[in-house]
Amino acid sequence: MLTIKDLNKVYPTGTRALNHVSFTVDQPQIIAIIGPSGAGKSTLIRCINRLVKPTSGRVLLDDIDITSLNRRQLRRARRRMGMIFQEYNLVDRLTVMENLLSGRLGYVSFWRAWRRKFPPEDVKAAFKLLERVGLEGYQDTRADALSGGQRQRVGIGRALMQAPDLLLVDEPTASLDPKTSRQIMRLLVELVQERGTPALVNIHDVALAQSFSDRIIGLRGGEIVFDGQSSGVTEDVLTAIYGEEDWSLTVRKGDDDSPAEKKADKKNGLIREAATG
Amino acid sequence: MSAPQSHTASAPPRWNRLRMIETPALRYGLLILGVAYIVWSVGVLDINWHRISTGIPRAGNMFSRMVPPDFSRWSLLVKGVLESVQMALAASFFGMLLAIPLGLCGAGNLVPRPVYLVARIIIILSRTFHEIIIAIFFVKIFGFGPLAGVLTLIVASTSFISKMIAEDIENMTPGQLEAIRATGASFPKLLIYCISPNTLPRFLGVSIYRLDANIRHSTVVGIVGAGGIGQVLAATFSRYDYDFSLAILIAIVSLVFLGEFFSSWVRGYLR
Amino acid sequence: MTVAEHAAKYPEIWRRFSPRMTLIRYAWYLGIVAVAVWSISNLDLPWFYFLDAHTQALDLAERMWPPDLEFWQTLANPLLETIHIATLGTIFTFVIAFPIAFLAARNTTFNSATWFIGRLILVTSRSVNTVVWGLFFVAIFGPGPLAGIWAIAFRSIGFMGKLVAEAIEEIDEGVSEAIEATGASRLQVLVYGILPQVLPVIYGTAVYRWDINIRESTVLGFVGAGGIGILLYSSINQFQWREVSLILLSVFGVVLVSEFVSALVRQRIS
Numbered sequence: 001m002l003t004i005k006d007l008n009k010v011y012p013t014g015t016r017a018l019n020h021v022s023f024t025v026d027q028p029q030i031i032a033i034i035g036p037s038g039a040g041k042s043t044l045i046r047c048i049n050r051l052v053k054p055t056s057g058r059v060l061l062d063d064i065d066i067t068s069l070n071r072r073q074l075r076r077a078r079r080r081m082g083m084i085f086q087e088y089n090l091v092d093r094l095t096v097m098e099n100l101l102s103g104r105l106g107y108v109s110f111w112r113a114w115r116r117k118f119p120p121e122d123v124k125a126a127f128k129l130l131e132r133v134g135l136e137g138y139q140d141t142r143a144d145a146l147s148g149g150q151r152q153r154v155g156i157g158r159a160l161m162q163a164p165d166l167l168l169v170d171e172p173t174a175s176l177d178p179k180t181s182r183q184i185m186r187l188l189v190e191l192v193q194e195r196g197t198p199a200l201v202n203i204h205d206v207a208l209a210q211s212f213s214d215r216i217i218g219l220r221g222g223e224i225v226f227d228g229q230s231s232g233v234t235e236d237v238l239t240a241i242y243g244e245e246d247w248s249l250t251v252r253k254g255d256d257d258s259p260a261e262k263k264a265d266k267k268n269g270l271i272r273e274a275a276t277g
Numbered sequence: 278m279s280a281p282q283s284h285t286a287s288a289p290p291r292w293n294r295l296r297m298i299e300t301p302a303l304r305y306g307l308l309i310l311g312v313a314y315i316v317w318s319v320g321v322l323d324i325n326w327h328r329i330s331t332g333i334p335r336a337g338n339m340f341s342r343m344v345p346p347d348f349s350r351w352s353l354l355v356k357g358v359l360e361s362v363q364m365a366l367a368a369s370f371f372g373m374l375l376a377i378p379l380g381l382c383g384a385g386n387l388v389p390r391p392v393y394l395v396a397r398i399i400i401i402l403s404r405t406f407h408e409i410i411i412a413i414f415f416v417k418i419f420g421f422g423p424l425a426g427v428l429t430l431i432v433a434s435t436s437f438i439s440k441m442i443a444e445d446i447e448n449m450t451p452g453q454l455e456a457i458r459a460t461g462a463s464f465p466k467l468l469i470y471c472i473s474p475n476t477l478p479r480f481l482g483v484s485i486y487r488l489d490a491n492i493r494h495s496t497v498v499g500i501v502g503a504g505g506i507g508q509v510l511a512a513t514f515s516r517y518d519y520d521f522s523l524a525i526l527i528a529i530v531s532l533v534f535l536g537e538f539f540s541s542w543v544r545g546y547l548r
Numbered sequence: 549m550t551v552a553e554h555a556a557k558y559p560e561i562w563r564r565f566s567p568r569m570t571l572i573r574y575a576w577y578l579g580i581v582a583v584a585v586w587s588i589s590n591l592d593l594p595w596f597y598f599l600d601a602h603t604q605a606l607d608l609a610e611r612m613w614p615p616d617l618e619f620w621q622t623l624a625n626p627l628l629e630t631i632h633i634a635t636l637g638t639i640f641t642f643v644i645a646f647p648i649a650f651l652a653a654r655n656t657t658f659n660s661a662t663w664f665i666g667r668l669i670l671v672t673s674r675s676v677n678t679v680v681w682g683l684f685f686v687a688i689f690g691p692g693p694l695a696g697i698w699a700i701a702f703r704s705i706g707f708m709g710k711l712v713a714e715a716i717e718e719i720d721e722g723v724s725e726a727i728e729a730t731g732a733s734r735l736q737v738l739v740y741g742i743l744p745q746v747l748p749v750i751y752g753t754a755v756y757r758w759d760i761n762i763r764e765s766t767v768l769g770f771v772g773a774g775g776i777g778i779l780l781y782s783s784i785n786q787f788q789w790r791e792v793s794l795i796l797l798s799v800f801g802v803v804l805v806s807e808f809v810s811a812l813v814r815q816r817i818s
Contacts, residue, residue: 049459078461089456093474097562102470106461113466120560127558139562155456162460315639318632322693322774332689339687360590367587370580405803406796409679409767409777413784418604424591497677501770507680514683526676533675 001025001198002048002166007057009043009222017043018054019222025166028196030189032209032230035219036242041202044219045168048200049081050074061166079106082159086171088151090143090158097139099154100126103161122161129157133187149180156187160195167192167199174204181205185212206238339519346527347520357499357506358528364426364498364505365491365536372434372491373484379435380442381468386454387446400443403436412498423504430494434487441483445476482544489533489540496529506532608789615797616790623779627798630775633693633768634761637700642754645705649712656716656742670713673706678764682773693774700761700768707760708753715749716742752814759810766799 002025009018017040025031033041046052048059050066059066066077082103090099104122105113112118118126130136133153143151152172159167169188173181189212192199203209209216210230218226218233218241225240226233235247348354382388382396403411408429415425449472457471499507506529513522565573597604650656651666676684681702685695724741732740769777776795783791 051455051459075461075463078459081459083456083459085452085456087450087452089450089452091453091457091471091474093478094470095564098470098564101562102457102462103460105457105466105470110463110465110469113462114469116564118562123562124558124560126562131557158456158460168459311639315636318636322629322632322636322697324694324697328689328692328694332694336688363587363590366583367591370584370587402800405763405800407763407767409770410780410796410799413770413781417784419594419597422591424593427588427591493675493677497679500679500683510680511683514687519687526680529680530672530675534671 001027001062002200003058003060004048005058005060007044007047007059008055009040009047009052010055017222018047018057021057021219021222021224023217023224023227025198025200028192028198029215030192030199030201030213031215031217032213033200033202033217033219034204034206034209034241037204039219039241040222041219042170043222045083045170045200045202048166048168049078049083075106079162080165082162082164082167084152084155084159084167084169084172086174088148088155088175090151090154092144093142095140095142096130096135096146096154097126099143100129100139100157100161103158106162126157126161129160132191133157148176149184152176152180152184153187156184156191160191164197167197167201169199169201171202171204173208181208182211188212206233342517342519343523345520346523347518348524350521351524353509354506354525354528357509357525358532360423361492361495361499361505361507361532364423364430364495365488367427368430368434368491368495369484369488371431372438372487373480375431375435376438376442380439381446381472383439383443384446386449386451387472396439396443400436400440403432404440408433408494408498409501412501412503416502421502421504421508426495426498426503426505429498429503430491433494434491437487437490438480438483442476442480445479446472449475485540485543489536492536493533496532611789612793614790615794616788617794619791619794620798623776623795623798626769626774626776626779627802629693630765630769630777631762631802633696633700633773633775634758634765637697637765638704638754638758638761640697640701641704641708641757642750644701645708645712646750648705649709649716650738652709652713653716655719655721656738666709666713670706670709673702673704674710675706676703678703678761679767679771682768682771686772691772691774696765696768696773696775699773700765703764704757704761707757708750711753712746712750715746719745748817752817755810755813755817759806762806763803766802 004021004023007018007021008016010016019040021040021044033044035041043052047054048066050059050069054067057067061077061080064077066074069077091102094102098116101116101118101122104118108118108122127139130139133156135150135153135157138146138150143154146154156172167188172188173184176184185208188199188201191197201209201213203213210233213230216226216228216230216233217224218237220241226237238247239245379396379399382392383400385393388396411432412425412429415428419425419428453471453475454467457467462470495505496507496510499505499509500511502508506525510522510525510529513519513525563570648666648669651658651662652670653666654663657663657666678699681699682695685698685702689695689698719742723745724737727737727741765775765777766780767775767777769775769779770781772778776799780792780795783789783795
């Protein structure tokens with residue numbers, strides 16, 4: 001599905017953001033990308049759909065080399081990749097329905113887009129998605145009248161309207177409160193399973209990453225220092241990614257619905273696990 | 278934090294009021310400079326009380342000739358006003374149309390750098406020169422009459438509105454542009470789906486404001502022969518028809534007043 | 549769910565605007581186009597001129613280059629005069645606009661009548677363009693920079709007065725209330741309560757208007773009110789295009805400098 005080969009990015013200022021990054025995604029799964037700020041997570045995600053132009057290396061989406069496409073072909077390729085942003089990036093003055101339908105902009109003609117006369121299948125799909133993300137009835141609400149969590153759901157809906165082969169998710173929960181964060185992550189997991197679409201998700205919250213993803217890639221200084229099952233993220237791994245720290249509370253694979261009271265027990269259980277594992 | 282403990286027989290603690298310019302040297306320096314400038318420039322311009330004092334009775338004379346205002350030639354007045362209104366409307370409409378491409382090109386985050394620079398230079402040049410200078414050029418090329426006036430006002434409107442558009446686009450949150458680009462949308466679709474919803478309200482507001490400003494300016498380009506009520510007014514002054522002048526001035530002030538009223542009503546309605 | 553219910557739940561058509569609103573919007577568009585067409589209906593558009601315009605423009609540009617540098621000697625004094633007119637006119641306004649602004653602000657005026665008079669003065673001043681004021685004062689004081697200074701002043705009163713009045717109306721009432729509560733007189737409330745809040749706006753507006761006035765002063769000469777305008781007019785009329793380009797360049801330079809200075813000072817103030 002997606003293959004990244006030896007990706008490098010050096011910014012004009014001289015900062016090296018990505019250094020020989022390579023990995024492959026060949027099944028529908030959620031891959032969490034973790035790492036400290038400045039590790040290159042944002043750059044990596046944006047190099048995949050070429051919002052940022054890589055300095056060298058290749059990005060292959062089902063044998064199509066994204067890095068070598070011309071502008072028209074690039075636009076076609078972008079249709080196949082749905083992107084979800086930290087700041088939601090909805091067009092504030094437009095309604096929820098218009099924002100959802102903007103996911104189809106790569107597929108409709110200019111005139112349809114201007115007159116907002118999208119094909120009936122698209123409108124139907126939009127209403128279905130509206131219900132699926134839990135915003136039934138909100139189609140005519142202006143985007144800037146929604147809460148953060150609601151806006152992110154619209155953002156997810158917009159990405160899914162593209163019927164993408166790949167989801168690129170840039171810190172979807174960084175601007176949300178803990179409860180909403182978990183709701184959004186749960187929604188993403190369910191959607192990935194339903195549609196069989198792989199998702200690359202930048203997360204800075206390691207616990208969230210472990211709870212909701214199958215595979216974790218750890219970035220540090222633009223390089224991959226870990227790529228494996230989320231259960232394999234031990235304290236040593238976290239030290240390698242983030243540096244020296246007391247990781248005992250972070251390393252856990254908890255059930256997302258566990259109440260706070262059980263946290264202490266879990267902690268003890270986990271610490272015992274790590275010591276033997 | 279302890280209170281000052283001086284028990285010696287000293288003066289009570291002083292405080293200084295906060296001033297706009299902190300350092301006394303700078304403050305007084307500027308003041309002295311200002312006064313010196315006034316004295317020097319008045320001397321250079323050869324302004325003396327004699328001229329002012331002979332002016333006042335002349336002003337009185339003029340006022341007495343102005344009042345009461347003469348509305349007898351009202352058909353000429355109405356024709357002039359109508360022409361000014363037409364000029365203002367035409368200039369606003371075509372100014373809006375032309376400002377869209379110019380404004381888009383003047384946005385640094387949207388177009389390649391050379392295009393941006395050219396657009397910005399055009400905007401700066403057209404705003405530097407007073408519309409009367411531009412009017413004179415157009416009168417030279419197209420002759421006397423409202424055509425020169427309309428063209429002048431179009432130039433003024435376009436540069437004003439396009440500057441606003443360019444600034445609006447540059448102030449947009451960049452994330453929205455990124456998101457729409459990420460769906461595979463082409464540049465025209467980006468324009469109508471992302472840029473237009475964000476800039477349209479202010480674009481309309483600025484254009485309406487410009488309509489009102491154009492009414493004011495249309496009264497003035499006539500002085501150099503570019504049509505409108507200004508041309509009628511200039512003629513009355515040169516013929517010493519001061520009572521008609523007053524009538525025209527009253528008409529102009531009322532027109533501008535109405536224009537402002539209309540423009541703020543429409544802008545309130547748009548919101 | 550039945551087919552009908554399914555279709556109702558997931559409609560295939562969605563409209564941003566109801567049919568009625570769409571009709572209204574199209575009616576507006578039509579109306580605007582109609583007005584635009586009417587507005588140019590009285591003009592005789594010489595189409596052949598427009599087609600030829602680019603060659604004419606190029607021809608003119610050629611004749612204007614290079615600028616006639618010797619003309620600088622004739623040009624320097626009127627240019628300086630222009631700057632003086634703008635500066636003195638702005639200083640003059642500064643003194644007058646200030647009290648009128650207080651009359652025109654709802655919270656500092658004496659009664660409705662004075663407020664109305666204040667507003668009327670400001671509107672009148674703003675409605676009449678600087679150049680028209682110039683005509684007026686040339687008739688009174690005769691041609692020369694004196695008329696220009698009065699013209700600049702009278703126009704600027706409306707501009708500055710309006711902005712300062714708005715600033716006065718927007719002040720934090722609590723501050724002046726507190727001072728009034730101490731038993732201060734009206735004048736003291738003014739100086740201690742209102743003035744500090746409004747002073748930055750007054751200075752900022754003055755500098756802003758000065759910058760605009762420089763532009764305005766460049767054309768006052770057309771009606772005989774002094775400055776470089778008269779030179780420009782005569783050069784254009786005599787088809788001395790190279791002199792014209794020097795004048796335009798110098799105007800450009802002066803305006804650029806004044807805008808720079810104005811932006812700098814206003815930034816420092818805020």
